[in-house]
Amino acid sequence: MATAAAAEAIDAAEGKGGGGRKKLILIVLPLLLAGIGAGLWFSGILPKLLGMGAHDAAAGHGEQPQAEAPRPPVFFEMPDIITNLNASGRRPVYVKLRSKLEITRAEDAAAIQTAMPRLLDLFQTHLREMRPEELRGSAGTQRLREELIARANIAVAPPPGSTQPAPRVTDVLFLEMLVQ
Template sequence: MTEQPTEATTPPKRRGKLLLVAAPLVLLGAGGAGAWFAGLVPGFKATEAASIAGAPAEKPVFVDMPDIVANLNAPGRRSSYIKLRSKLEVAGAADARALQEAMPRLQDLFTTYLREVRPEELRGSAGTYRLREELMVRAGLAAPPARVTDVLFVELLVQ
């Protein structure tokens, strides 16, 4: 008596063929999407997308901040100081005007924050990055309609 093969004992041939066809397509699609988001696909950029949508892309404007000298929150009897000269990058001229009007508030927020920073928090590139992020947040609070896109350090001296 010969045994008849059942569905449970036969290998699923259709499933294997489907996997052989679908896996390369999924990998190819994921690779293409990754290349597009990374900007490796030529001929289409974010600025082109903005102009396609009908909004002309404005050039960024740089606003000079006055020099700030503040004492840091240093433990012990020895004082530490920071001298900061920076520029703020905003999206357009309207944002630059709003930022200029709010400059006293902006200087106050920056100085108050810097007085609470400890000297060891500013060491290395990670410290500089954290300082940049904190100053960007405060710049956004000082002039709400204006959108600050970056804080550029012209001079950063910790003594």
């Protein structure tokens, strides 16, 4: 159908001379190729040829590709931590922290329990270096959360050369944080 229209346009242009025919071919040919390409794309032939058939075909029909169902988070209860902060002045300032660790797999709870002495040491050491001003506001709490997540992942990492997968702590949830 498109080729018939192109042929009619070429025949009409032949009556006008050779220069008009070249211009018409330069205009009609790209339009014809674009039409053929669009037809192949929307029919699903071109994506299959390009190796995108399975993913794009499912997306084009409103179907989602089969993926593994997300696992619900697993929470690990941490013991309460009470320690002094790095306060200037004569009066000591204490922090009480009650928290939970969010981990990716329930099987990692045993590895976290094994690493608990190291985990508590890293948490307390970091808290003792903090000043009370650093814990004020949501920004201070967020910075503390990020530091504790990093320290928790260091504490629960398996020894070098181990073949077991490393447990991963994805979040630290503060249940209670009192600064006094």
